[in-house]
Amino acid sequence: MKKPVNFPALTLSALAIVLLAGCAGQRETYVVLPDAKGQAGTLTVTPKEGQALKLQGAYASGVGKPGSAPVPAKLTEEEIKAAFAEALSARPDAPAKFTLYFREGSDELTPESRKDFENVLAEVKKRAAPDVIVVGHTDRVGLLQDNDRLALRRAEKMRQELVKLGLPADSVQAAGRGEREPLVPTADEVAEPKNRRVEMLVR
């Protein structure tokens, strides 16, 4: 004869499951991660209700449960890496950066950079679904808005070369940064060949 079903025990465990599910809710975990150089900043976690939590430094972590403000957690680096293993593993590769230089006041590459351009193409061929971001820069000789135009012109010239070589037009983007981001900081109106450049990011 079969054992009769223990109804009271069943009901109790069903109730326990419902209670636990209700209490657990959706727990949230927040973690600060270091960058490639090992540096990390401060993160602020602001809940809908309650006080915000500040997390500072690499692997600082906090936990939030529904109905209460987030609190610091004591997760180790290893625990964090394990908990986020798949997400961390799915991070895209960093873009490969190539710097090419121009003749003064022009959108023509120097002879050396003409040769270096081939490295860009080699990298494009290595990537699964490549796209390229071309960013043009100038030195500080000339007016700000003239350099904005020159920087963009440099980027667009290189963009057109990539498209001519077969890259789909919507896979290459060109941007000009003018004088904003010199490789070698200088005073205004100082000629600096190292700043007359495009940076091509192959992603």
Place this chain on the structure above:
Amino acid sequence: MDYKKTSVLSALIGAGLVLGASQAHAQAAGWVGQVKVSRGIVQLERGGQRFPAPVGLRLKENDVILTEANGSVGLMFNDNSTLSMGPNGEVVLERYAYDSTTYLGAFDAFVKRGAVSLEAGNLANAAPESVRVKTPQAEIKGQARNFAVNVEGK
């Protein structure tokens, strides 16, 4: 000295014009990011329709990215910010605006569930707090360029 003053003034006027031009240029691509890593079952939901999200798929604002139990995905945005997800995840790209000349803009991602890792790109150079993640319970932003969030699923 006068020459310098005139040039600063015309630079300010010119900057406004150039900004307009570069804005148009930045949006010219029509997409805000791209799938660069796609493993297992990953889907995109756009305009009420779902379709697979393989490497190379272009992303738009308001796209929803979903991963199944065996799925994980890595996205790269126009400013080089990356967002990657583990399994059983759902993320909404609520907002993405980016000016490639000034690096100004905004990035809002809503993590509905799952483990998500974020690395802020150029947007954070201009303003670190312009890259923001929201979860069902909180808003996360700050000076930290790299961070991760996990929202446990039901």
